[in-house]
Amino acid sequence: MTGLQINGLGLVGGFGCGAEDLQVALEKREAPVSRVNLRDHLFPLFQADTAALGNYLNKRALRRIDHFSRLALLGAFQALEDVGPLELNRERLGVIIGSGFGALKTTFGFLDSIIADGDACASPTAFSNSVHNAAAAHISMQLKLTGPSLTVSQFDQSLVSGLLSARQWLAEGRVEAVLLGVVDEYCQVLGYCWERYFGEQISSKMRPLDFDHFSAVPGEGAAFFLLQAEADCAAKYGIIDSVVMGQLWGSRPTLIPGQPLVLGCEGHPLNGGIYRQQLPENASVACYTPLYGAAPVTQGFDLAVAALTLKRGEMFPSADSGGDYYSGSVVTEARKVNRLTCLRYGFGGEYAVIQLKGNG
Template sequence: MERVVITGMGIVSPLGNTVEQFWNGLVNGMSGISRIDAFDTSKHKSKIGGVVRDFDAEALFGRKDARRMDRFSQFAVAAAEQALADAALSMADTDRERVGVYVGSGIGGIQTLLDQAAVLQDRGPDRVSPTLVPMMIANMAAAMISIRFGTQGPSMAPVTACSIGNTAIGEAWRLIRSGSADVVIAGGSEAAITDISLASFGNATSVSTRNEQPSQASRPFDAGRDGFVMAEGAGILILESFTHAQRRGARIHAEVIGYGASSDAYHMVATHPEGIGAYQAMKTALREAGLEPHQIDVISAHATSTDIGDRSETAAIKKLFGELASRIPVTANKSMTGHMLGAAGGAEAIALVKSMQEGIIPPTINQEESDPTCDLDYVPNKARKANMEIGMSNSFGFGGHNAVIILKKYTAEID
């Protein structure tokens, strides 16, 4: 089996549109949550979100190409471009048939659909854009990355709701390990902060309504949490076989050493209250990595700031790690970014890589009132220095999809 390493990273996020900006925001405990201003929220229960700012698609891609992509595809291509530059990977010097793209989106081009539905209603069918369907379908982020950079290997858009990023990374890991590809561009993208999706989540009472305190709204594990905060962005990584990376002299950020996936088989939207699926995915990832529980140094939690979700994840961690659970730091990036939905796993994988590289665990902010059912070490409110070799990242999604990856700090090997 081939070893799989991470050689490039790129991000578009509510904390900034470069890895450096994103990481600085995390370690400084900054919140990327603000009032939504892209549309009128006066009638909405929740009026806040993790909005991507200072993103100019026309400046990046030109007016014509930008207009042919929904915002979620724009985010994905921009993050992929960053990641490829970070990896110093030239397609001219690479066998393109062995470069894949595994990038998904949970909701796809919903704003494009809304815009064209309005055109249909107001101006009739003759005025609906012929590019509506190709712009809105969830595989288009992967397709546009492949088209823009000329990759000709396997292309896939996993749709596992909010576990997409980890699913993409994990399945890419499997593809490269098997020898079927040398490189895979992997991650997720989302641009779902729209009038209709905000209304739906609001009516489901699943989003925070702490509208007057946006920066304090996302508070995973805190007793005062009242729901998640919608966010948008993209997190993309370049995965390579160790052999391929070494042959071209690539800088290696980290190694992917384990992946586990499972299904709750329980409910459309609710996590299993005992965290059974989460436990199974974490256990499988450990087994695939050939590790024992005591070898995990940090856990990047899914931790969306919902009551049952945070409780069930805590229960799953306790079930797997036993008495060790209270000693392992657990960090929740969504306390600062909000929930980037299908983009969350990719973004949080980048955060975990940086955490191990820099020896700093980002905090879980807004920890003010302890919840007796959530009683682990959540690195409250302030970043912490720590020596970490191996980290686990959890992602769980609607429908009971669970995906867990395990990353290892890379230390240059001496022949």
């Protein structure tokens, strides 16, 4: 297949804003957990702050843009800025957005307008912003990108599903570059769902390599990538070699022996068992979800970590060192690497595998 060069990164999440903030969190092996409102109490969240978007857009431009789209816009602006002076034809730049849940706050905000004031007072602005492709629309308008635009919603496979289409577009020559991003946001209903599903166990310290015990903390944020077809010139970060999405009822992920795995586990025993059963015994693993939390699209952050890893040619120590609960081999100190794989299992047997390599 055609490799995909990662030539720009845009990030916002619990660790902060931008690749540098993520890198700091990776080195410290921790990121702050906020406490946010959930009805009458507080709830842990890797919360993403979009204040930095003020550097790119004024208040007037932002007035109808909700938190979900702000997360996405912040990711998008950074990723394009990160590419640098590279001339991109904006008619030939595709936009692909993946989201597990879409604009939750505005989805319920629209219902608020109906419930509070009746059907006749339903807010058209809220309705228009509640559609899943609202973030893509704001990105195309604010960044003047007029190529193909696609928003996908595939829960845990949202990133790989989007990557498959990005690869198609570049391979077919539909576009010269793809701005691909994933985004999910927190809202109180989501917090309620977490409490109903996971009860009292909600913690604030993630131990994702403990596959048997619940330790997930929800996260929100956006991870954006500027992708181009593999070319003679070096990639700024690294190259996505292959993207595979599959289902355990039909196949198993093909993993390359000896290649370190960035695991997308998030401290959910619901799918922890799958990781334990499926992981090769001698696999060398790292997991960074304790730096950004659990959400359908956090594989986007895994991919960003992989990109930063390949750029410096060295693994970051796993944010979960495995303690006494994980018996396999965990990457606990920096070590040279030029190839690695991001692996994520969903809750129903679906899996996503992204293999990456460094330049040359």
